[in-house]
Amino acid sequence: MSEKSPERLLTLILETVDLLLNCSAHKILKKENHILTTFPFLSKFNMIDYCSINRRLAVGTTKGQFALFDIRSLRCTLLHSFNGPITCLKFSVDGRQLVAYCYDEMKICIWNTHFSLFGLLSSTPKAGVCFHLKQQKKVNNNQINKIHLIWKNANSFKLVFDENYELSFTV
Secondary structure (H helix, E strand, O other), X not given: OOOOOHHHHXXXXXXXXXXXXXXXXXXXXXXXXXXXXXXXXXXXXXXXXXXXXXXXEEEEOOOOEEEEEEOOOOEEEEEEOOOOOOOEEEEOOOOOEEEEXXXXXXXXXXXEOOEXXXXXXXXXXXXXXXXXXXXOOOOOHXXXXXXXXXXXXXXXXXXXXXXXXXXXXXX
């Protein structure tokens, strides 16, 4: 289904990922360094990202929420950040931040995913800064799937619309 009609899977992406994680052998997931190699079709969606440093999988939904799955415990935290669908999201290089973008609202939100003193993950990510962008470029539905985020380093990232248009941000 992800090959032939991925847009049909978008409305159920959170449930699909939850089902995959809970039905898969927990021991395999614990040993796997990068979960997107276990389920390669998930990497086709820009609203899904995995951080191997803190072992969390982020999944954006069409309802403006995103879920953070802790792969160690399979615990899920659901966070609301937008009113429209999440277009793309990405963990920072060091895993301390997560950026989410909603094209419908032209809004970027940065979430802090802190580590505790002993390297354990904190219970809930904290909302950080939100940027409201001016309506700069009209994008049709086929091009929306190509919008993605790229972290340059631990403090700066860029929002890429296409090869000719991108916006850079510093945290």
